[in-house]
Amino acid sequence: MSEPERFEVLILGSGFGGKLLAWHMARAGRRTAVVERRWIGGSCPNIACLPSKNEIWSARIAYQARHAAQFGTMIGGPVTTDMAQVRQRKRDMVEREIALHLQNYKASGAELIMGSGRFVAPQTLEVGLNDGGTRVLAGDQVFLNLGTHAAIPNVPGLGAAAPLTHIEALELDYAPTHLIVLGGGYVGLELAQAYHRFGSRVTVVERGPQLMAREDPEIADEVQRILGGEGIEFLMAAETLDVRGRSGGEVSITLRTGAVEQKIEGSDILVATGRVPNTAGIGLEVAGIELDGDGYIRVNDRLETTAPNVWAIGECAGSPQFTHVSIDDFRIIKDNLAGANRSTRGRLVPYCMFTEPPLARVGLSESEARRQGIAIRVARLPMSAVRRTATTDETQGLMKVLVGADDDRILGFTMIGAEAGEVMAVVQAAMLADLPYTRLRDAIFAHPTMAEGLGSLLENVPLAAGSRRA
Ligand SMILES: Cc1cc2nc3c(=O)[nH]c(=O)nc-3n(C[C@H](O)[C@H](O)[C@H](O)COP(=O)(O)OP(=O)(O)OC[C@H]3O[C@@H](n4cnc5c(N)ncnc54)[C@H](O)[C@@H]3O)c2cc1C
Numbered sequence: 001m002s003e004p005e006r007f008e009v010l011i012l013g014s015g016f017g018g019k020l021l022a023w024h025m026a027r028a029g030r031r032t033a034v035v036e037r038r039w040i041g042g043s044c045p046n047i048a049c050l051p052s053k054n055e056i057w058s059a060r061i062a063y064q065a066r067h068a069a070q071f072g073t074m075i076g077g078p079v080t081t082d083m084a085q086v087r088q089r090k091r092d093m094v095e096r097e098i099a100l101h102l103q104n105y106k107a108s109g110a111e112l113i114m115g116s117g118r119f120v121a122p123q124t125l126e127v128g129l130n131d132g133g134t135r136v137l138a139g140d141q142v143f144l145n146l147g148t149h150a151a152i153p154n155v156p157g158l159g160a161a162a163p164l165t166h167i168e169a170l171e172l173d174y175a176p177t178h179l180i181v182l183g184g185g186y187v188g189l190e191l192a193q194a195y196h197r198f199g200s201r202v203t204v205v206e207r208g209p210q211l212m213a214r215e216d217p218e219i220a221d222e223v224q225r226i227l228g229g230e231g232i233e234f235l236m237a238a239e240t241l242d243v244r245g246r247s248g249g250e251v252s253i254t255l256r257t258g259a260v261e262q263k264i265e266g267s268d269i270l271v272a273t274g275r276v277p278n279t280a281g282i283g284l285e286v287a288g289i290e291l292d293g294d295g296y297i298r299v300n301d302r303l304e305t306t307a308p309n310v311w312a313i314g315e316c317a318g319s320p321q322f323t324h325v326s327i328d329d330f331r332i333i334k335d336n337l338a339g340a341n342r343s344t345r346g347r348l349v350p351y352c353m354f355t356e357p358p359l360a361r362v363g364l365s366e367s368e369a370r371r372q373g374i375a376i377r378v379a380r381l382p383m384s385a386v387r388r389t390a391t392t393d394e395t396q397g398l399m400k401v402l403v404g405a406d407d408d409r410i411l412g413f414t415m416i417g418a419e420a421g422e423v424m425a426v427v428q429a430a431m432l433a434d435l436p437y438t439r440l441r442d443a444i445f446a447h448p449t450m451a452e453g454l455g456s457l458l459e460n461v462p463l464a465a466g467s468r469r470a
Contacts, residue, residue, distance in 0.1 A: 002136050004124050007033045010139025012117045012125060013278070015042035016323050017313035017330035018145025019101065024334055026110035033137060034110055035117040035127050043147055044323045045097035051090050051170045052190055056354055058086045059197035063356070070393070081198050084173040113137075119283035123309060141309050143333070144289070144297060145326070146282075146316035148275035153182070157243040161251055164270045166191065175199045176268035180253060182240060184211035186353040188272035189227065193355050196232050203233040203264060205240060205255060207273075212353075215414070216365045219400070222416055223359060226396050235264070243269065277316045292318065301343040302336050303329055320349050350428050352421040357383070357397045360420035362428045363412030364402055375405035379460035383417040386453035394418035399457045401427070401437070406464060408436035419450040426451050437461060 009025040011018045014036035026032040039046040058081075065079040105112045115129040117137075124138045150165035152158060163182075164172075169191050175198040181188045184206030196202040204211075204227075210220040211234075224234055238255040245251040247269045254263050277295045284291065288307035290298040296318035303311050311333050313319075314326035325347075332342045350362040369376045384395040397416030404411055413427040430440050441458035445451050 004136040004138035006138050006140075007031050008140045009033070009143070010123070010125065010137055010141070011035070011143045011145060012282075013042070013145040013147060013316070014040065014112070015145040015147050015314045016044055016326040017328075017333075018042070018143060018326075019104070020327065020330045021143055021145075021313070021334060022110040023104050023108040024330075026108040032108075032110040033113055033139075034105075035113045035115060035125060035137070037114070037116040037130070040098045040112065040114075041101040042145070042326075044326075045101070046094055047167045047170065049323050050097065051094060052166065052187075052194075053354055054090045054093050055086055055170055056190055056194045056356075058089060059194035060356055062199075063197045081175065083175055083198060086198070087171060087173050090170065117282065119287035119289075122287045122307060124287075139309075141311075141337075142287075143311045143313060144305070144316055145313040146278040146297075148277050148315045148321070150271060151274040151276045152271055153240070153273050155240045155243055158240070158269075158271070161243045161245060161247050161269060163243075163247050164268060166270075166272065169195075169270050172268075176266070177201065178203070178266040178268070180205060180251065180264065180266040180269045181272060182269065183272035183274070184208070184234070184236075185272060185274070186212065186355075186359075188270070189223065190354055191270060191272065192232055193227060193230065196230060201233075202231075203235060203266065205235045205238050205253070205264075207237070207239060209237050211236075212359075214365070215359075215361070216367050216400075219359070219365070219414055219416065222398060223353075223355070226357065226416070227355065229396075275315065275321060277318075279316055294318075301345045302341075303333055303344065319344065320351075322349065322351055325349055348428065348431060350421075350424055352424070357394060357417045358420045359414070359416045360424035361412070361414045362424050363410070363431060365412060365414065366400070366402060369402055369411060374411065376411060377403045377405055377462050377464070379403070379457055379462070381453055381457040381460060383453070385456055386417070386450060388448040388450050388452065389418070391448060392418065399423075399453055401457055401461065403437045403461050408438055408464070409434065410437050410440075417450065417453075423451050423454065426454060 008030040009032040011022050011034045014034050022032050022034045062081045068075050115127040117125040117127045120126045123142050127135045178201040179195050181192045181204045184204050192202045192204050210217050211224050212220045238257045241254040243253050251269050252265045279295050290306040292298050297312040297316050299312050299317045305312050313329040315321050319325045335342045353359040379401050381399045383389050383397040389395045399415045402412040410431050437458050
């Protein structure tokens with residue numbers, strides 16, 4: 001092995017947390033290198049959050065154009081979507097994102113090395129450079145921000161069918177005639193709705209008894225009802241037995257639901273059944289970095305791995321799979337390196353699914369609270385009761401809140417409805433401030449906003465046993 005080039009900070013993978021750390025360290029004068037094999041800036045701006053939300057927005061415009069007459073705007077003739085233009089708009093955004101990233105690398109002084117890294121010794125990487133040759137790099141401190149990739153379930157014929165993952169689905173320049181989506185989680189549902197709105201027939205095949213396994217059944221049912229009402233077909237509790245044909249041409253899938261077997265025919269198949277960490281085959285064992293049983297890097301609550309001076313960030317560390325968590329992992333590591341003692345324990349992690357209407361959640365679901373034996377009070381409000389929706393016709397969905405049975409703490413909030421992510425942030429702020437729910441209930445919200453619904457929702461919280469309303 002050639003003598004390694006030495007860096008004070010060496011980062012493998014340029015996901016969100018990793019690149020922020022690189023820019024921060026380099027700006028602080030530390031000699032910093034980032035090794036990235038493909039996506040400048042990681043998944044979020046290239047193939048995940050931003051591209052998906054970009055195309056979902058295009059799908060929303062298509063939907064609104066088709067329903068414009070309801071609002072008094074007449075569009076002469078049928079509405080059609082040019083998928084090449086949808087893709088181009090997304091590609092233009094990604095280009096702008098990459099340019100911004102390159103500017104940040106340049107301005108911070110962090111070196112971006114395009115190539116695939118693997119450990120050849122503790123704290124030492126060999127990088128196969130994308131444009132030929134290798135470099136060997138050693139870091140005084142090493143950070144892993146490797147991300148995950150789409151799992152392809154072990155179903156006979158599925159691999160040979162060359163299924164789409166989210167990466168290829170976001171690069172299509174046509175709307176499939178009949179898109180079969182394996183997986184009813186948020187990636188599958190967001191793309192299912194987008195493609196349906198672009199004009200595809202869409203069938204979602206879900207192995208479990210409900211969509212979105214981590215949500216309460218009533219929430220999952222409501223999402224299914226809304227998407228089903230738009231024309232998306234669902235096959236629930238359906239095991240995929242085999243796949244024949246090729247995505248992009250003709251595919252046929254054999255499914256078993258209970259004792260019944262059926263075949264469905266489609267033109268394209270999208271796999272959205274979960275994620276696999278990018279930790280295999282990169283010599284982590286040589287560097288003393290242990291994995292857990294699912295292949296994620298074993299870390300403590302300070303994101304330190306089992307090897308000294310090596311940290312892991314984001315999805316590869318088993319953190320919740322969201323960009324805002326990768327960013328928070330960065331903040332924890334940065335602060336701890338500066339002498340703080342921050343931990344990943346007890347983080348309040350909000351999230352949104354960007355269907356229309358969107359779903360947003362922060363804190364516990366009712367099922368989680370009951371499983372954990374936490375006594376709760378539950379209140380609900382249909383979105384049709386929020387006056388704002390009378391003006392926009394966005395009456396679908398509901399708000400649901402969990403409050404402690406014996407104290408007035410807000411323990412969880414879920415909303416399916418327009419602006420759900422923004423309304424959730426209000427509740428999140430109250431939870432972080434430990435406000436009793438009554439402070440929000442009695443607050444004056446501007447009329448007519450979606451957040452105004454929070455007052456009505458919280459009015460529905462049953463009084464705690466033995467207490468009387470002032
Ligand atoms: C379709 C889709 C939509 C999503 N939408 C949202 C959303 O709306 N909101 C949200 O919060 N989250 C969303 N996510 C999740 C989000 O994209 C990730 O949680 C986020 O990007 C954080 O990822 P990360 O920092 O762990 O790593 P990543 O951003 O995945 O970065 C890891 C990087 O490491 C590189 N790499 C891996 N191994 C090597 C190696 N050996 N050598 C060199 N480089 C390597 C990879 O090429 C990659 O660029 C979505 C995900 C998907 C798939």
